[in-house]
Amino acid sequence: MSRILFEREQPIEEPDPDRADVAFFAGLIRLKDGAAAPQNVMDWLKAHGWLRDPFLERVTTLTDIPIPIENYASFAGMFDEGASAASLGTDYVAAAVRSFFAQGGRRCYVVRTGDPLQPASATSNKAASLKGLLPDGAFLPDDRRSWHGVGHLGGLPDVTLLAVPDLPAIHASEPIGAKGQIPVIPSGPEQFVECSAADVTPAQQRAFENPAPRLAPAQYGEWSQSVKTIINYLAGGAEKQVPHLREIQFVAAFPLPLDLDVAAANENASSASLAQDIRDQVATLMPEQTEAESPGTLSSAFLQLSYPWLKTSGSSVLLQSLEPPDGALAGMLARNALTRGAHASAVKVTPAEIYDVWPELPADETTVPEAPIPWGNPRKRPLIQRLSLFGFTPSGLQLLSDVTCYPGESYRPGRVNRLVSVIARAARRLGEEVTFERNGETLWARVQTTLQQLLTRLWRLDALEGASPKDAFTVQCDRSTMTQNDIDNGRLIAVVTFTAAATIELIHVTLAINTAQSGVLAPRAQLAAVV
Secondary structure: OOOOOOOOOOOOOOOOOOOOEEEEEEEEEOOOOOOOOHHHHHHHHHHHOOOOOOOOHHHOOOOOEEEEEEEHHHHHHHHHOOOOOOOOOOOHHHHHHHHHHOOOOOOEEEEEEEEOOOOOOOHHHHHHHHHHOOOOOOOOOOOOHHOOOOHHHHHHOOOOEEOOHHHHOOOOOOOOOOOOOOOOOOOOOOOOOOOOOOOOOOOOOOOOOOOEEEOOHHHHHHHHHHHHHHHHHOOOOHOOOOOOHHHHHHEOOOOOEEOOOOHHHHHEEEEEEEOHHHHHHHHOOOOOOOOOOOOOOOOOOOOEEOOOEEEOOOOHHHHHHOOOOHHHHEEEEEEHHOOOOOOHHHOOOOOOOEEEEEEEHHHOOOOOHHHHHHOOOOOOOHHHHHHHEEEEEEOOEEEEEEEEOOOOOOOOOOHHHHHHHHHHHHHHHHHOOOOOOOHHHHHHHHHHHHHHHHHHHHHHHHOOOOOOOOHHHHEEEEOOOOOOOHHHOOOOOOOOOEEEOOOOOEEEEEEEOOOOOOEOOOOOOEEEOOO
16 A cells, blocks of 8 residues: 545535535435444534534434435445345335436435334334325424424425435335245255365345335325325425425336236235236326316326336345336436436436346337327326336437326426426525515516526527527516505516427416515416417
């Protein structure tokens, strides 16, 4: 050894508020023995008000508190990566964070809510884990004692991507096996084997008996309720004076269906009710309703579901060596935002460290039909139009689709929803700058000019369709967008209309800024007629 290098931990800096690549992971992670947060993390926690009562216990156990992570080495210094003797193959958050950085992510927050579950955990343990993950109904933006699990998003205005990798495992069904099967034990006469000079047996990877999490129809319903709870939290953020929640994209893994082998199906009388086609689950959970998001379902632009599950360089520590795809997709979306812009589709981003997918999907599910299928048509759409699919192409494994769960063309492309989030974020920051200014024509002109400049930059980046800025968008902020009651109560309303690139529909976004408080209160997206 010729020299020793010491790397000094760099302080964690506040990110650029215009970034659209910061992710948030909440879930079950095991602490490393004797691990503690490094000094730069402690400095960040202190600067953000966490190193005081009643949060000191949270800091000590690194539980239910946001930890900023800027590289995977920082995460591995505090948390179990899933390869320790204590691991049971369910370290899904650790695998997701690893994939996020492997795909090109540069910054995320991690909120640990407990230790990973055992594959066959009791229902009570799963219920407790789920309660710690989901945002508390008593969430108050000004009282961080009410921030739990996903609820910590209320205090992190720079986050744009959310992943909760443990949801499929928490809702997993109990495996159903055949009752009469007896393990086959090899038998035969003992044979002499000459000893080798040295042990040349290759090291064996750990293998887990349990399969990856799978859901029966009833569990799909429970899983969808948990997902819907998070969607409602994001959509209702404006009502709780947390406008930046509407700028967040929830990236989730679509769970694997519970399938029975022939012997198990023959021996279980209820097997007919467990027979599943994933397309049926998609149709049930995300019905096609145009012009509006379907209440009580997962048909929402806030949600992006990914499928199938992946085999990656680090998935060997998981059950069946299968990894939920949400961490990898979040990393690809982050890299896409950094290198190509959040408004661009992520299908041109080449995945890293992914070598297989499971299950393999038939070609008709991974190919876009030549003839468009009208929304609401009884004919089922292929999965590529409803889920963000990974799959093989002649040039290798790729992300085949980058879509949200919105039941219509306006917000179905993921890039369109991210574009709206970029505009809403810029408007929110503008609202924070003009707080307490006089609500009059001078302020209206400033807001209109600033939004026009933003949209012009987006048009130059090919994010908007049109031969000129005049053709691509309009911005109005005057007496035609506000009533006298709005003006008297300090509400400033700007209406933005634009056509996203490669779409045929106008999108209207109403941006409401309250000059008596801070920020954009309610950006409401309204769809116009097809032009």
